Amino acid sequence: MKTSTKLKALIQQRKALVVPGAHDVISAKLIEKTGFEALQVSGFGLAATYLGLPDMAFITFSEVQAFTFNIIKAVKIPVMADADTGYGNSINAMFVTEGFIRIGAAGMNIEDQYFPKRCGHMEGKQIIPTEEMVLKIKACAKVRNELDPDFVINARTDAIAVSGIDEAIRRGNAYADAGADMIFVEAPRTREDIVKAVKEIKAPVSINLFDNVEGGKTPLIPVEELREMGVARVSIPVGTTFAAFRGVERYLEAIKGGALAPGRTDLVSSFAEFKEVAGYTTFRTLEKEFLPKFVD
Template sequence: MKKTTLLKKLINDPEILVMPGAYDVLSARLIEAAGFKAVQCSGFGFAASLLGLPDIGILSSTQMLEITRSICHAVDIPVMADGDNGFGNAVNTYYTVREFEAAGAAGINLEDQISPKRCGHITGKQCISAEEMVLKIKAAREAARDPDFVINARTDAYMVYGEEEAIRRGNMYAKAGADLIF
């Protein structure tokens, strides 16, 4: 079974899927050896382990892609990539998805933050418009060659605008083609 199909199946199964965050190949292999069924690339982990810095958009798309590619090639379980905010507009998001999918990722997380973005655990986040994020999700869905490639749309609207706006955005993102909403 393709890793994309497996990840989608694991997500849709009634059992909760726990995907620990990896920050390099060794941590991904340890996650796999511990028996987890999938692994999440951690942008925060990448920034902290490589630079000793918080996840505030300092790592480039190329750096994120190369670490993710190494992780994908090192494990036999599905890998969920961290695509930050698509590294730009909808066009950038399209190519981001193409590259991460070609690297072996089974899915990708995309955030609705402005550039430069901030880790979701850091205060001071700002969101792009919901309409702009919808365009990014549509571009991501179009870019994915495999229909089972998982797109997780993350909104930080709850902390910025409140619960109602987060729910409104989540519904818009699902309608635009996201498989998951975070």
């Protein structure tokens, strides 16, 4: 079964599929190893880890596509790509959609902000006219229908921050009519907003939880409650990035000034654990089979 087919089926169940964000291949492999059924590539995480910059459209499509391809190759679960605003107008968005389908992505998020965009939980967002976004989704849907009808187009609206929940719902329904498979209602402020969106939008609804950190706009509602509400997907985009940040910081604090951290297994993985995730055993097996005079 194609990963896009699998992802689409999971979303249509509307049972709050939890989709953590990956910022590199190791975080993606750990998401899969832990048992999650799908993951998304975090544009926020890529900008932060590869450029050291905020999620404000500094990273290019070609860079995102290359990083996403590496992640897709490394895992078996469905991977959703981050298309930001489509990197331009509708024609640019068609090129982006084809690019992600060609590398094996199961779906993508695409949003209705002006370019350059910014993270959905940052201030200062601006959104394009509904009509422009509708045409952009129609253009992406044309590519999807030709190349992979199961590829999931997750249309994100940031309208709540600009015009409120009713405008987000109006846009969500317009985007669904244009061909979006799921509607990503970004940064709802209350539980009631989420209930209203799920009830009134005529498509599966995705909600983004800004992880267990301060600064997010959406209340941290337990996944089971979101499942009961009928939310289709729960995006947790930057938790792995923030966890990596804190983990490295704590390790460096422990060894600064020339100190070592013997026995601090709370700070680091074992060499064996890391080798397993990195696929060391697989390549040792290949060496035995294909390299002359192999030394064990």
